[in-house]
Amino acid sequence: MVDEQPRVGVFVCHCGLNIAGVIDVKAVIEYARTLPDVVFTKDNRYTCADPGQDEIRKAIKEHRLNRVVVAACSPRMHEPTFRKTCAEADLNPFFFEMANIREFSSWCHPNTPKEATEKAKEIVRMAVAKARLLQPLKEIEVPVTNKALVIGGGIAGINSALDLAEMGFRVYLLEKTESIGGHMAQLDKTFPTLDCSICIEGPKMVDVGRHPNIDIISYADLVSVSGYVGNFKVKIRKNPRYVIHEDCTGCGECKEVCPIEYPNEWDMNMGVRKAISIPFEQAVPLVYTLNMDHCIECYKCIDACGARQAINFDQEPEEIELDVGAIIVATGFDIYLPYDDPLYGYGKYDNVITALEFERLILAAGPTGGKVIRASDGEKPHTVAFIQCVGSRNLKKFEYCSGFCCMYALKNAILLKEKYKRDVEVYVLYMDMRTPFKGYEEFYKRARDLGVTFIRGRASHIIEDPDKNNLVIRAEDMTLGQPIELPAEMVVLCTAAVPRSDAGEMARILNISRGTDGFFMESHPKLKPIDTPVDGVFVAGSCQAPKDIPYSVSQGSGAAARAATILSKKKWKIEPIVAEVNADLCKNTQAKCGICAQRCPYGSIEALEKQPAKVITAMCHGCGTCVAECPSDAITQNHFTDEQIFAQIASALEENPEGKILGFLCNWCCYAGADLAGTSRFEYPPLIRPVRVMCSGRVDKDFVLEAFRKGAGMVLIGACHLPYDCHYISGNARMKARMDVLAPMLEKLGLSPQRFKVEYVSAAEGLKFAELMKEMAAQLQELGPDKVKAENAKLKPILDRMLAKKTQKKPPQIIQKA
């Protein structure tokens, strides 16, 4: 280990024209050269491309760089890339720091290049300030449990499970309902080939059931997930079926004697099932379930089961705990039932049904034996109208396109035409017919050739003739440009696919985020479409956004491959940005403190009596909440030390501080939301100087005080939404408690309340972030620099006194070379 003076290299990226189109890269380079300890600067067209990375590696060697700053895109995008680059040049990867001048500057201030350049310079300055204080860290290696959990037994989950099992990993397939199969098992035929859905899915389900590496845990709920990549601990509650899994042979004799029939949800309540039954013939696992809500306890089934003794009325819910290394979430979607939209009369008119209900009608094994009949009179309809985009592409309901409705409407139209030939007229009312994938457009043509009538227009109202229960659809034919009235004997609503009703609960348990549409969010919409922000947790299928079968299947396999990258290793490296306790400073040795242990969301700190607190490194997730909570500043978070953040604050507020907003943004929500504002090119005033922290829980009161001491115009703390969005369970709540005390105190000291803000912005709320910036800029302008300066001058002596301990103590300048 050699102590040495920092030698910083700054690399500024053009990113084609993404950065250079707005920001004067040369000026940034010039400026960077003037910064302390900067010994090398360079600009690249694409720093992340191979030649760009080569430059970095070469410069490290040639100029003996021991710190690297890349000013380019978001660290959420390429920090791992450049850390690797540094490591390849034998520089500790944690000597790398990123300055985000694309998402935070060029993309969100395209019309004010001068200000954007200034902002970029300062962001680089902040990065260099932090880089000078960086410490080398050693990545922590953790063992990997070579087992996977797949949540959801639909077609995506089935494929994930099968692929992983074939690779030789043990897989637990968790299914909420009685059988795997998902929505696909409810369908009649599939587009565009018209294969029978269950005939192609059934064999796969059987494969899953018989695979020696797969354990199906059906009729069970996910209770909790703890741990981290490679080492998740999963709690599952198995609900009682009142039938012993191992002893049930699936013979069905119990069903024969059961007197009770109740609506079968699998049949969309169009058919019935016995109180002891399976939802459908091909169910896997083939184990009967007794529904206690409906059972009258006559025990006839016990008699019928006889010597097999598979029925046990005393079964209780059972909780099991599993150790897995990776989790694939494939929980699927729900179908929107438009009870709340009076326009369509669903629930009011007998002959208005949803498309999924239509699937059960036309399915040969369905409740009507494949006869398409009307609920009102049991007769076959002679005119059937499909209405597209019910709920979807509707700003008042669901903004997104549900993707597969056009195709299944075509499929159902073709099936009707092929089944009843000239006996049935089929109309499709559509907004746009979307048939983008292989064989889909040809399928559309097939429907047209069969004589299906397509009318472009949106239904405005459906009315029913109360005598015959026939319907009349009022719509505008956009091709003719005039209103039409379309009589139909049956109306099929192609309704939106919506997030599952328990998606929020699932997101909370797994600590993953959801988009504004309610579906689970991927790590990156293009490059990491299967990953989630939680390492080791992947998404597949329609839980991420509506998907058709081929897409779900490929994503299921994709998720399996992603999970295998972890499961195939013996050890997995995790970021060493954990907390450490300085035993000398910890006051727990003298008095009973233990605040850190109480506040740690993961219970990873031990504070035994008369002993300094201790962080259990493998359990620490690196949020930094304990660091901010510690009353004696005895805890530090690696890579996000107080000194480093103080340096960033000082650097950000070097010039014209009263005109700036200093933002402490949490990596997972607000920082990501700000990134999204940039990616989406939402323009906002260039006042914010971002300090990225892993969690808002890391934001110490002192940071806020220091910012105002340095004269900041405004301070923003950007966190995940309360109560459940926090990536670290409760870091945001801890921060809120802390700031709820601080805010009134600052106000008392004469600070205008609008100058200190705590805001909650999710990773999906780019627009909200941009709006927030505009609002804050307007408020700051309203206050005016003079008032801000006056307030700050009044505050300064008090803050000086409050922060005396921290600011007078020289930050340790011992630099170690790893």
Place this chain on the structure above:
Amino acid sequence: MPMKIQKTGSDTQLVVERIHHAKNYKLTLDCRLCVGCELCSLICPREAISVAKQPKKDGQKTQHPIIDVDEVKCHYCGICTAICPYGALHVTIDGNNIASVIEKESFPQLIREITVDATKCPTDCTECEEICPLDLIKVTSDPKTNKVTIEIKEEQCPTCRKCEIKCPEGLIRIRKIFTGKLTIRQEKCPTNCQDCLDVCPITDTLYLSEKDGKVYVNEIFCTYCGACKIVCPEEQALELSRSTIHHTPVRSGAWNKALEKLTSTTEMTKELRGKGRKKTMEAVKKRLEPRAK
């Protein structure tokens, strides 16, 4: 629409329905036959049936309680139809009269043992027809052959035995469905209260004593349906307990549960023990048979 659940009511009947695309379930309560007793509501496994007293109107007789069925809870098992001694409830599935619990032998049928020897009936006697409190008996005599026929709507007969007692020739034999005990503690009765008497469907079961103006029981006619118990305003004034129920043999947990609710735990165990004894006897007999040969 996937499934329609509806309730329609009129003065004469209450209908709850669950209509699926290919199947429909219907429970009909005939309000003209219903006397507002507690039996169905006591044993409904879904607790879908409720009984409510009707508000008393000044100067009028107390009306019998009203039965209401929760259309969402009802799952059309038919237990209520099996227990109703007045035949007021019917379940139909796709239009056919089906009580699935009886079909699958999950619940017994009540046995009404009514024997009438009409051959000996005098041609001009219509005593039974006149006395029947529920108008269930029709006596016709053929003037040519002098042959008398007596028709009884058995499925609606609660076996009160009034006709049996009344018959001058002793030609009717009836075994009651329910046996039990009905006691009225006159000292607890509120003054001038005769609510129980007003609602009792079987005339003369309860009568007003001329001595003290209180209601007394003539248990011989009592059907132990419990309508009186529901309207009684005083908690301990009227006590009803059933001891046996005459029914077809059945092996069912649902029946045991119902039996316990209708009678008492002791009576239920008695019946179970009886069943056990019978089974043991049969088993012993079976074993002895080859030896006897």
